[in-house]
Amino acid sequence: MIRGTRKRAAGVMVTLCLALSACTMSTDTASSNHDGTGPITIGFIGGMSGVFAPYEKPALDGAKLAVKEINAAGGVNGRRLKLVTEDNKSDINESARAGQAILDDGAVASLVPVDLNYGGGAAQVIQGAGKIAMSVGGGSTQWAKFGPLVYNVGTTATSDGAAMAQFAHDKGIKDAYLMVDTISDFSQELCDGFKTRFKELGGRILGSDTFNNKDTSLGAQITRMKSAARQPGIIANCSFPPGGALMVKQLRDAGIDSPLISSNGMDGDFWFKNSMPNLSGVYTVDWASVWGDDPAPGVNKLVKDLAKAQGSQPQNQFGVTGYIAVKAIAAAMRKAGSTDGDKVAAALNSFKHEDVGIPLTFDKDFHMDRTREYRILQVVNGRPKFVTTVKTAGN
Template sequence: MTNPFSRRGRVLALGAVAALALGACSGGVTGGDEDATGDEGPITLGMLAPFSGSEAAFGPYMENGAQMAIDEINEAGGVLGRDLELVTEDDACDATSATAAANKLITEGIVASVGGYCSGATLPTLPIFAQAGVPMVIPAANSNQLVDADEEGIFLINGTGDQQAQAALAWAEKQGVQRLALVDDNTDYSADLAAAVAEQAAETDIEIVLEESVTAGESDYSANVNSIISADPDMIYWTGYYQEGGLIASQLASAGYDGELLVADGTVDAQFAEIAGAAGEGVEGTFTQTPDMLEGAGDWIAEYEELYGEGPGPYSTQAYDAVRVVAEAIEQAGSTESDAVIEAIKAIDGLELFSGPLKFTEEGTLAEGGFAIVEVGPEGDFVLLDDLQG
C-alpha cells in the first residue's frame, strides 16, 4: 500500500484527483464552466501569518508548509491545469495590521485564504474575506469566536477551543485532578479557551479554584503567581502563548509550586523550554499531533528539512493541509468561483490530512478535533505523551 505521507504517495494521490476532476470538466455536473476551461495563469492563494512581533517564529513554519504543498501540487499537474501560487502578508498577530494585510491580499486577486494564526488577528479579517467572496481555510487560529461569527465560507482545520477544552479536561480527569486553576493572557484565543474549560468543568467532578488573567508582555508575574499558589490547585492550565508561559512556569517553580502544569497549543513550541529553563521539564500540553508523532511521516519531515534547513515547526502541517483542502475543492468544483468552492469544501469527506480523514461539521469545524497530550522532551521540544484514544 502506498504510504500517504511519502512524496510519491502524495503526488500519486494528487495526480489521480486532478485526472478525475479534469475528466469531469468535459461533461457532467461541472462541465462547461468557463472558469475551468478558459482562464489561464496561476491560481493565487493568500496567507496572513505573523512574520514580525512576538509570534514571528510561526509565520515561516506556515509559509513553508503551504509552499511545500503548492510545489507538490504544481509538480503533479496543478489545479484545473493551472499552477498554484502563494502570496503572504504579515499580520503581526495584530488586529489592525491583519485588517490592512487582508485588504492587500484582496487586491492581489486571491481566490482563497490559507492563513490565520492568532485568533484575535484573524477575527476582524472574516468579514473582509467574506465580502470579497474569498473562502478561508484557517490552519491555526481556533477561537470559538471564529465559529460564532457565522460568516459564510470559513473553515477551521485546527480543533476548536471547545475541542481543546475537552482534551484538557479529559487529561485532568485521567490524572485524578480535583482542583484546577485556569490562567489566560487576556487575548481572544486564550480567554475563550479558559472560558470553555470553566464551562465544561461544571459537568465533571473537577473544581475550578481560580480563573486568573495576566497582562501579556510583562516580565514579572509574581502577583499572579502568588494568587495561583494561594488557590492551591492540583493542576494549572495555562491557555496563553509561550513567551509569558515560559516566564510563569519559571516563576511558579521559584515560588515553590510543585503541582502539574498543562499548557495550551499556543505554548507548544521549543522556545517555551528555553524560556522556562529547568521549570519546563515535564510540562504537558494540549496539541494536535505533529509529523514526528505520526507513523509514516518520516519522508515528509526529511523533505521539509532538506528544503528549509530545519525541522517543521508547529502549524507547518496544518498550513500544508489547508492548501490541499483548497486545491481539492477547486478541482471538485471545476471552478475557482467562490460559491462553488465553498460548497465543494463542505462536501469533502475523507480527504486524508495529517490529523486524519477530513470532514467538516455544518459550522465549518472538524468533525473530530484530534487533540492529544504532549510533554516537553529531553531536547526541549514537545513529544507525544498520550493520544487520548484509549
C-alpha cells in the same frame, strides 16, 4: 490555538472593509485565474514579525511546501498553483488592507492569520469579493460562523480546553487551578472549556487567577495560588509565550511543581530550552506532534519535509496547518471543478475526514473541525514527546 484579543478590532475592521469595498481587482491579475488557462493564485496573509510570527512564519513554510507538491503532481484541474504573500506585521490595523492587497494580486482564495481580530478584517474583505478565506489555525469559535466563505483548519478553544480537562481526568487528577491570560479572548475560552469539562467529570477548581501576557512579574498571582487549600493536581496555563513561558518559569522558581497543561500556543522547546533546559511536567494539547513520534506516519513524513524546507526542527504544528490549508483548498477546487468561491465552499462543506495531510471535517453550519483527535505532548527533562491521544465531543 489563538486567539481573539481583547483590544477590539471590530470598528477598525468594519470601517476599513467599507472603505475598501469599492476597490476591485485589476483585470490583468484576475484574468489568469478566471479564464481557466493560467495559474491559480492562492494568497497567504500573515505576520512575518511581531507576536504571531512564531505561528504564521511556519504556516507560510507549510503552504509553500503544499504548493510545491501539488504542482509536482500536475496542479489542480490541469493548472499550476501560484502563491502570493502579504505581511501584516502582526498589526491589528493591517488586516483589511492586506486582504485587499491579496485580491489585487489575483488571489482566488487566501490563507489568513490565526487570530480572529488580526485576520478577520482580511477574511471579511476576501469573502466580500466572493473568495474563500481560510485561517491557518485560530481557536476562536467565531471563525466557525464568520460567513459562508470563511473556514479555519483549527479547532475551537473550548474544545481544546475540554481535551486538556479530559486528559487530566484520565490521569486521575482531581483538582485544578486556572491561570488566564487577559490579552486574549482565546485564553478565556480555553480555560472556560477546561473548567466546564473538568467539572462535568467530577473535578474541582481550587482557584482561578488572571495575568497579562506583557506582565514581567506574577508574584501576586503566585502568592494567591500558594494560599489555596492545597497545591493543585494540575494548572491550566491558558496563555502563550512570552507571558505563558514567564508564568511557567516563575511558578517553578517559586517551588510550585504541579504539572501544567496548555494548548498548542505553548508548543515547541524554543521558550524553555535556554531558561529551563531540564523542564518537566508540562503538557500541551496539539493536532500533530512535530517531534517524529506522531502516531500517523504521514504526519512524521510531512514534518521531515518541513524540517528540510525550513532548515531546522519545526517548533510547532503551524507548518502542518499551513500545509493542510492549501491542500484543503486544492482538494475542494478539484471536487468543484472550479475556483468559484461558492462552488469551492460547497465542496469544503462536504469534507468528512478528508485526507489533506491530516483528516479534516467541515459542514455547512460550522466551518471548523469538531471531530479531530488531539495529541497530548509531554515535556520530560527538556524534551517534548508524544504521550497519547484524546478525543472530545466537539462544540
